Amino acid sequence: MAPGNSTPVTEFILMGVSDRPELQIPLFFVFLVIYGLTALGNLGIITLTSVDSRLQTPMYFFLRHLAIINLGNSTVIAPKMLINFLVKKKTTLYYECATQLGGFLVFIVAEIFMLAVMAYDRYVAICNPLLYTVVVSQRVCLLLVSLTYAYGFFTAVMVSSCVFSVSYCSSNVINHFYCDNVPLLALSCSDTYMPETVVFISAATNLFFSMTIVLVSYSNIVLSILRIRSAAGRKKAFSTCGSHMMAVTVFYGTLLFMYLQPRTNHSLDTDKMASVFYTLVIPMLNPMIYSLRNKDVKDALKRCVANPC
Structure with missing residues (x-):
């Protein structure tokens, strides 16, 4: 910790998931x-969608990049x-923290x-199948x-840039297991109105536009599937987007829980637990969701195991 308010912070201390030594x-x-498991699953998805000739479609092209993002x-x-x-001293240098x-923001926004x-891709595939190869x-x-x-x-x-444009000159203990913008700004000894505004507007805008695309796409998908007369046709249509719908529900559900909870119940400890879920648990679950619920991926895995070369 810096010895005085006039001394700038050169390193931060991360409290981690828990500060109890026995844990x-x-x-x-x-x-x-x-x-x-995250590395193994996502590298498996990347490999299968790269080498298997039957998975060279837009759907699996996007799935490959989702796996790259999750792994990153x-x-x-x-x-x-x-x-x-x-280690006992859980320090991270100033520029290492930045x-x-x-890096975290690059991948979370990209995800x-x-x-x-991927929702738009499924919308075109189900609602406009004749134009799919042209549109996508x-x-x-x-x-x-x-x-x-x-x-x-x-x-x-x-x-x-906004988060690290403010001054850090008193406490350097971050109540988190990685450098995130909210706990960092809580440590600042200068006015944080502008960076907090930028963080809020950026998060709100990104969530609004991405969720709008997802909701509009899947609303049209569901309406289109319900118009299919045969039960087999409806089942096949649902199977093509079921894995993605599950992944989307888990991911956005976690983000909405984090951002829409009442401010009276909101705490950095709650943010920490939610962050564990969408930075570590969801990237581990996504390959399982797409492989266990996707016949093409399971068949590709069987072919790869049977003939690795």
Whole structure:
């Protein structure tokens, strides 16, 4: 901690998930397993959708990039978190903290809009199947993915620059397991109105537009499926988007729980628990959701196991 209010902070101390010493080693192994499963599952999805000729469609192209984003998001958070379980002094340098915040924002914003892109892809596939190859062409897929990453990078630079434009000169203990904007701004010894406004507007805008795309897409999908007369046709249509609907529900449900809870019940400890879910648990669950509920992915995995070459 800095010795005085006039001394700028050069490093931060992360409190972690829990400050109880007896829980550090058990929590280390729990989150090591979570990160190991996340890496294994997402690398499996990336590999299968890259090498299997039957998965070279826009749907699996977007799924591959969702897996890349999930893996990137966990990798930004988990290694430093695991190290801090094993050391007494849980410090992170000022610029290391800024880099972690920027990396986290790149991937979390990219995930928000990648889920929206995948919802739009399913909307076109089910509601306008005859135009699917024209509307969702290879060029359009590359453009949508590029814009998603570019916007995530732009948001990360803008928000992290605002968060680290304020002064940190008294407390340097972050009540979190990684460098996040809300607990960081809570430590500032200068006026935080502008960065807090930027963070709020950015989060609200991103959630509003992405959820609007998802809700409109799936409203049209459900209406289109209900108009299908045969039960087999409805079942097939639901199966093509069931995995994505589950992933979207889990992800947005966590974010809405975090941002829409009453301010009287809101705390940094609650944010910490929600953050564990959408930075570590959801990236672990997504490959399971898409592989267990998707026949094409399961068949591709069987072919890969039967003939690895």
